Structure formats: C-alpha cells, structure tokens
Amino acid sequence: MGLIRSLAANLTRVRQRAARNQQQVGATAPAHSLPHGQFMSNNGNNARRCLSLQMMTSRRRSARRTDGVDKNVWVEFTQLAAEYKVVNLGQGFPDFSPPPFIQEAFCKAVSGGPTMHQYTRAFGHPPLVKSLAKFFSGIVGHEIDALEDILVTVGAYQALFCAFQALVDEGDEVIIVEPFFDCYQPMVAMAGGKAVYVPLRPSGAVLSSGDWVLSAEELASKITARTKAIVINTPNNPIGKVYKTEELQMIADLCIKHDLLCISDEVYEWLTYDGAKHVKIASLPGMWERTVTVGSAGKTFSATGWKVGWAMGSGQVIKHMKTIHQNTVYHCATAAQEAVGHGFEREHKLFGSPESYFQQLPATLQQKRTKLAACLESVGLQPVMPEGGYFMIADISSVSDPEHRKEFDNYIRFCFVKDSTLDAAEEILRKWSQEQ
Amino acid sequence: MAEDEMFNLLRGLSFLLIVRDVSSYTLTAVQVWSVHAIGPSSGKGTPDYMKSQSKNQAISNDRERSSTASSRCPSQRTTVRQQVSCAVTHRPTDGGCLTPITTCMNIARQVLNCPLFNIHYRRFCTSQYTMTSRHANSKRIQGLDKNVWVAFTSLAADPSIVNLGQGYPDIPPPSYVKEALAKAASVDQMNQYTRGFGHPSLVKGLSQVYGKVYGRQIDPFKEILVTVGGYGSLFSTMQGLVEEGDEVIIIEPFFDCYVPMVRMAGAKPVLIPLRLKSGKTTITSADWVLDPDELSSKFNSKTKAIIINTPNNPIGKVFTRDELQMIADLCIKHDTLCFSDEVYEWLIYRGHQHIKIATLPGMWDRTITISSAGKTFSVTGWKLGWSIGPEHLIKHLQTVMQNTLYTCPTPLQEAVAQGMLLNCELMGQPECYFTSLAEELEGKRDRMAAIVQEAGMTPVIPEGGYFMLVDVTSLNQDLSHVTDDEGEAYDYKFVKWMIKEKKLAAIPVTAFVGDESKKQFEKYIRLCFIKQDSTLDAAEKILKNWTKI
Numbered sequence: 013m014g015l016i017r018s019l020a021a022n023l024t025r026v027r028q029r030a031a032r033n034q035q036q037v038g039a040t041a042p043a044h045s046l047p048h049g050q051f052m053s054n055n056g057n058n059a060r061r062c063l064s065l066q067m068m069t070s071r072r073r074s075a076r077r078t079d080g081v082d083k084n085v086w087v088e089f090t091q092l093a094a095e096y097k098v099v100n101l102g103q104g105f106p107d108f109s110p111p112p113f114i115q116e117a118f119c120k121a122v123s124g125g126p127t128m129h130q131y132t133r134a135f136g137h138p139p140l141v142k143s144l145a146k147f148f149s150g151i152v153g154h155e156i157d158a159l160e161d162i163l164v165t166v167g168a169y170q171a172l173f174c175a176f177q178a179l180v181d182e183g184d185e186v187i188i189v190e191p192f193f194d195c196y197q198p199m200v201a202m203a204g205g206k207a208v209y210v211p212l213r214p215s216g217a218v219l220s221s222g223d224w225v226l227s228a229e230e231l232a233s234k235i236t237a238r239t240k241a242i243v244i245n246t247p248n249n250p251i252g253k254v255y256k257t258e259e260l261q262m263i264a265d266l267c268i269k270h271d272l273l274c275i276s277d278e279v280y281e282w283l284t285y286d287g288a289k290h291v292k293i294a295s296l297p298g299m300w301e302r303t304v305t306v307g308s309a310g311k312t313f314s315a316t317g318w319k320v321g322w323a324m325g326s327g328q329v330i331k332h333m334k335t336i337h338q339n340t341v342y343h344c345a346t347a348a349q350e351a352v353g354h355g356f357e358r359e360h361k362l363f364g365s366p367e368s369y370f371q372q373l374p375a376t377l378q379q380k381r382t383k384l385a386a387c388l389e390s391v392g393l394q395p396v397m398p399e400g401g402y403f404m405i406a407d408i409s410s411v412s413d414p415e416h417r418k419e420f421d422n423y424i425r426f427c428f429v430k431d432s433t434l435d436a437a438e439e440i441l442r443k444w445s446q447e448q
Numbered sequence: 449m450a451e452d453e454m455f456n457l458l459r460g461l462s463f464l465l466i467v468r469d470v471s472s473y474t475l476t477a478v479q480v481w482s483v484h485a486i487g488p489s490s491g492k493g494t495p496d497y498m499k500s501q502s503k504n505q506a507i508s509n510d511r512e513r514s515s516t517a518s519s520r521c522p523s524q525r526t527t528v529r530q531q532v533s534c535a536v537t538h539r540p541t542d543g544g545c546l547t548p549i550t551t552c553m554n555i556a557r558q559v560l561n562c563p564l565f566n567i568h569y570r571r572f573c574t575s576q577y578t579m580t581s582r583h584a585n586s587k588r589i590q591g592l593d594k595n596v597w598v599a600f601t602s603l604a605a606d607p608s609i610v611n612l613g614q615g616y617p618d619i620p621p622p623s624y625v626k627e628a629l630a631k632a633a634s635v636d637q638m639n640q641y642t643r644g645f646g647h648p649s650l651v652k653g654l655s656q657v658y659g660k661v662y663g664r665q666i667d668p669f670k671e672i673l674v675t676v677g678g679y680g681s682l683f684s685t686m687q688g689l690v691e692e693g694d695e696v697i698i699i700e701p702f703f704d705c706y707v708p709m710v711r712m713a714g715a716k717p718v719l720i721p722l723r724l725k726s727g728k729t730t731i732t733s734a735d736w737v738l739d740p741d742e743l744s745s746k747f748n749s750k751t752k753a754i755i756i757n758t759p760n761n762p763i764g765k766v767f768t769r770d771e772l773q774m775i776a777d778l779c780i781k782h783d784t785l786c787f788s789d790e791v792y793e794w795l796i797y798r799g800h801q802h803i804k805i806a807t808l809p810g811m812w813d814r815t816i817t818i819s820s821a822g823k824t825f826s827v828t829g830w831k832l833g834w835s836i837g838p839e840h841l842i843k844h845l846q847t848v849m850q851n852t853l854y855t856c857p858t859p860l861q862e863a864v865a866q867g868m869l870l871n872c873e874l875m876g877q878p879e880c881y882f883t884s885l886a887e888e889l890e891g892k893r894d895r896m897a898a899i900v901q902e903a904g905m906t907p908v909i910p911e912g913g914y915f916m917l918v919d920v921t922s923l924n925q926d927l928s929h930v931t932d933d934e935g936e937a938y939d940y941k942f943v944k945w946m947i948k949e950k951k952l953a954a955i956p957v958t959a960f961v962g963d964e965s966k967k968q969f970e971k972y973i974r975l976c977f978i979k980q981d982s983t984l985d986a987a988e989k990i991l992k993n994w995t996k997i
Contacts (some may be wrong), residue, residue, distance in 0.1 A: 073785065075687060167855075182587075195851065
C-alpha cells in the first residue's frame, strides 16, 4: 500500500472521490492580523465593527449555484505535487516549450503597434476567427462564417462554460460519457442542470483505448424528455479513445432522433496515433446545426498558459454563447489571439506536409507514448494504449488492494506530453521495478 | 381580405396562432387575446409589460407571464420579426383554438403586418409546435443580448472617424510592461498553466502593493483572485454571491454591464441616480451626488449588495470619505455587501483622493474591491484584473473561477507582476506610472474641456477616470430627421448624427442608466480622453468647425 500512496501522491485518479477538505492539505499562506489603525477609538466604531462581524456570520452570503462545486481535483493534487516535490505526470500540460514559430508570432504581436495591447473584437480577434474559419471549413465540410459561427474564449474551458450557461436551464439533463474531464459535471450543476452518466465499458482484453466502447442501447436508455444535450470528448481525456465514424454516427442518430444538442470537446484533435483518424461529429449529416465544437490553442500549439480557445457551430447556437460571453469576460486578450491566428495561417499552408506542427507533434508524442507504456509495464502496471490525446491510463489491479476494486477505481492517469519529466519518471519506475 | 372585414373577424376573438419566423427557423406559438383598432387614445390601457420598450423591461415581464409549459420558449423578441405594437384588453378565452391552424397562420400574417390594429399577444410555445426548441437559449440570458458597444463599435469602426467613444487608450503602454511580456513568453514554463486563482508572483506583488494602500496585510492566496479583466471580477463576484431573490443596488449612471450581470445571476437591480446639485457655473463631477434619504429607501431585507464605482464611469466622480461613510453605514445597518469597482483607482486629479470603502470601519469583511491591470497600465487588451476581499467572500469567487475558466493567461500575469513590483518601489514618486499617467491625463482632461466649451457644449469636469460627460443642450441640435425609432433617446440620436455628420464618435450616456432616469441624462454624451495628441488635435478641429457645415 505504501507504493500506492507514494504513487498517488503524484498521479491523478481517473474517478474523483469525495475530496478531503482543501485546507487540511496544507495552507501555505500566513495568517494575517489587523493593524491597529483599523480601529478608531471614537463613535463606537469598535462596537460597530464587532456588531457587523456578528451579523455577518448569520446571513448566508454565497449564491447557491456555488454549492457542491467548490472542491476540485486539480487544486487538491497540484498542491500535493508542489508540496512533495514530485515528478509530475499528473496535470496535463507540456514541460517543453511551444514551437518556435508560435513563440515568434507572439513576440511579434507584443512588439506590434498599440492596438495589440488594447481591446479587440469581443467575440474573437478578426485575423484569428478568419484563419480558424478558413482552416476548419474544409475539415468540417461546411462553409464556416468567421463572425457568426465562431466564438473565441479564454481557453476551451470557458467555451464549455459558455455552452452550458447558454443552453442548459434548471432541470435540463445533460448526458456525459464517463470517464470525463472533470469540469463537465460542475458546469452542468452550476447551470442548474442534471448530469446523467453513461460509461465507456471495456470489451474484451483491454489493451487499447479502442477497447472501451459505448453501448447504443445503454445510451438510448439514458435519454428522457428533459435531455438537452450530450457531451462527448474525442480524443478522450483520460482514456485516449478516438471515436470512430460509426460510433459518432450512432450518437448523431440519437441526437437527431431526440433533437438533442451535442457539445463536442475536441481539444486534442491533432493528437492521434497509429493512423487513427479524428472525426468531427459536426461533419456528419444533420449535425452542424446542433453541435458546438470546442477547440484549444493551448493543446494545439503546446501553449496551455495562453488560454485561447474557441467554440464553433451554427450561428443560431453560437449567438447565445456570445450573449453569455459578453456578460462574463466580454473580451479575450489580444496579443495571444494574434499569435494563434498566425499559427493557423502557417498550418493552413503546410497542412498535411511533414513540416506541419500538426504532423510533428503527434509523431513526437507517439514515441513518448511507447516509452511510458514500456516503463509502466516494467513495474507490473497494465497501460491502456491511447489512440489519441496525451494521457494514458494504467490498470493498477496488480498492485492495489482487491477489496477496493470497482469500475474505474483500478486506474490512474499518466500524462506523457513531457520531455525531461518523462526521463525522470523512467528513472523512478526503473528503481521501483528493481526493488520488486 | 379587406382590413375592416379582417378586423370584424378578429374583434373579440381570442385564439392561438402559430407563426413561422423564417429568419431564425423557429415556429412560435402566439396567443392573441383580442383586438381593437388604434385610436387617438391607443396609449391608454396598454398593459404594463408593453409600456416600456427597453431591452430589459419587456422581456423580464414577459418571463413572469410565461406558463410553466413554456420552459423551453425562445422568447427573444427578435425571433418574431413582424412589427407589432399593441394595446389589448384581455378577454377570457373559452379555451382551445377556434379556427384551423392554417387559417390562423394566414390571418396572423396579415394581422401582424397590418399597421391599423393594436394587438396584444403573449408569445409562448410548446415543444410540439417548435422545431428548434432545444436550440433555444437558457432563461438566464433572456433580454441580455443587446449591448451599447455592439451597437456603436461597428458604427465608429470607420477609420476616418475620430473615436472618442470606447474607453481604451490609443497612447502606448509603458515600454517595460511590453518588455516584461516578451521576456515572460520566452521562458518555457510561462507558456503553460499557472495557479488557477492567480499566478504566484502576481498575487504576491498585488499583496505588496495593496498592503501598503490598505494599511493591512493581505493574504495573496486567500484574499486575492486574479480574473479576466475587471469585467471578469465583476462576473465572479455576481455569480459567487448574488442569486435569485436578491436585490442589488446600482448607482446611475453605471458601467453598463452591472445590470445584465445582476439579471443573469437571477437577481433584481435597484437603481438610484446621482443627481446634479443646482446653481453652479462650472460643473464638476463632484456636483453629482446621492440623496441620502433616497439611498436609504432603496435598502431592504432582500438587498444583497450595493455596487459602487469610484472613480465613476462615465461621470468621473470620486466619492468623498463622507459619501462612502454614508454608504458604509447603510451596508452595516442592513448587513449588505459592497462591490466596489475601482478600476480607475490611480487616475485621480489634483485636489482629490481615492478612498477605498473597504478601509472604512466594518467594511473589510463585507467588501469586494475590483481592480484592472488594463486600466492601470494602459493595456486593456491584456484583460487582467483582480478582486480583493476577505477570505470568506473571495473563496466563493474562486469557486466560480474554477468552474468557469479556471486560470488566466500566464505570461500576461508574469508581466503585470513585474510592472506592479517596479511601481511599488516607486510609489509616491513622480516616476511611478500610477502618478505620471494621472498627470498626463489631467492635461488632456483640461484640453478636452476647453475644446468642448469652444464648441458651445458644457463639460462636466471629472475628478478622476478618463471620461468626460458633455452636456449638448445648448447646441439645440434638431434631430427629428435622424432615426425612425421613436423611442430612441436624444443622446443616442445625437451620437449617431454626430458620427455620421461630424465624423466624431462618442457614447450616449443613457446607455448607462435605467429607463426612469433617461430623461435626466439624455442630453449628455460621454467622451474618452485617454487619447494621443493627434487624436485630440483631430477632435479639436471638428469641434472648432462645429457651427460651420
């Protein structure tokens, strides 16, 4: 069990458990004390302040929408990782830099004229939305209107937020495929909706993410009159499943039959391995008008800290997300959008060629995938080879307590979009296997 | 069908119509109560919900009326394009649809297009009749789609127009912040995710700067949240602390997003205007004051919070200690929160002092103070801001943050941190950007005021911020020919006319007030003066030649 504990200290669990109280993990901030100047000795201001404090505690302050969505796996585990000085294969971001061309584009934007540092168009910097529309129209098979069909957001995270806030009302049900990126559920809850889960289930020997499948009957059984939307994530985080056309068609058929919306989180769209092809559900017949496709510059260009994302879809749906956006953050930062716009222009020219970053990155990551899988196997863990994305789950049954096995509890998630970190992890795992 | 025949058919009839709006691919069910002809007294008997045509009022009342069956109703007013103006007396229905649907549709089309009839209808729909009900918006954004910026940004986008409208600088930011950003982006780690509630070096820097300003220790991790602009802080505050059943007091004129944000949180905005003290020759923003009794009357047991903005946008008022104390007393008495928007906190002109209401006794524990890097360092396009307050309130804003966008961009936060630390050292000295920018702007303020006066308009000299209200009454500009929209306020018409005829853009001030205060403010326009000399020169030229065509 000691091994599991130390492993758990730097890895993320696939399925959230009830989180411990955050404050027990270890607050790092010093307690503050009030300077004496705050109290005045006349007019009973002391009494006023004390009375005010007393009254303060009796009245409820927070909005109910924040109930139950305050705990968060990243906050908990990132803190743990920082505290224990671990080799972090937990949180999903690269430990290498974004490609030179995108960094140059950013520097150029920063040293550009004053307009680069002032507000740009609220729904998306014009050069960026134009290059996104140009780039994706061919892929989706639909002429995308740069101004109507695209909303630029602060990361794909905010695109998801806008989608749920714009489209989900109190009592609406949203189907979420498990395992899911953790934010879907609290976002649905915050919008007053109800999350309905349908799990990917392993079929046969579970060696690849392709072995985890969705049952059409089970999915259909979850749809009720209140179902508003279904959320899919392909390539999937954490398993790495890349949904095939037939699988997406099955989902699409149900969406059309029951008039559902589809929120398709495709942030890892360029990261597919072994020739697996990423298919956009929005490109299937009848799906464009009911799908919101979410993308991320952070994942696309290995610059997660830029927080540039987008939602693409029929203008009729996107317009509602724009209303949310204009009442939440309104604008996104200009310079990063300018740089991402240049990035897509470049990739458009190099599309399909070996110089394309969208070819090079998956090629590099495929090697890292192989390396990590080998390391994990060497210590008796069973990796599930992901067809896409940059995460890998591994079965820990061989080292875990049999009493605690249920559903996903045997799996932990590793992130392999790492350079030197992966080397360090390899060291740790090699030592571990030697100990055994 | 002749109009009088149709009228006779429809009079006294109440029925259910189904109308197709081709432009938005929706079918909308419309229940018509009854019809009567428009007469000279057509204004009377107008149900309350049709009286005010403002973007906020009509829809919220519409919402109240809709039945539970219409939970998926796309009740955006623009989904039905036909122009209908109505006054109807409600007639009890005898239930059901009296005429076949297709006949209803035909009648509906003719009737709704006919200018002679006043028809009141309540729009609702059932999923049976609505094709795209699932694609409809959620209730929380009903009526929140329109926005003054959306309207005026495109109008003023023509490069030949001198834009004193939208509030952002065309002067460059200090070079060291740009350099800091370029430097940050060259560090690998800085291009990846940072701490969700605020990049450590930034929150520590803020804690240092504001610790000095507040005269207290501010915990960088528990009492500060970094957000996407001051706007994002306002949003996190509303979502974290305001909900259905609450009332939030807003002082007019207000930065226009306060009302839609309060409404999106499900709460009710309660407005109170600043009022002009009479009998002055030179008007300054200090002459706009709150009536203490009026303010007091707005507080009740449902009041969750009051929003204040100091320095105020658009007037430029810098609230005095006494004025803030009056507000604080009410907050404490009624146990309400205070959301203090202080994004222009450093832009204070000579003779005035920025006071933080959170520093008044009893206020720290109930105040969220909002600031902006964009306004502080003239980098509005960076969209970084922060909320400062007690842990027991900030934690709820943090919860919202982690469920909305999770973290703000890293390299920008690093660069702002560098800027804050640098200026923290220089605080109080003339080289400090917080001081030097205010000095630079004071000159521009005075120049703007002089130019405006020469053109025959009356400026309201701001004590802070970078906007100036200008009273255009004395110009007596005839605008009857300007727009076809009868209900449009004078200032909207004036600005549209000014953009078209004079090639000068401003923002109408009634965008910042509720309907009841429109009359008080409709002779004012807002000018932004954080502009480089060439822009001010161009504006001067236009204003000098105002009377000449």
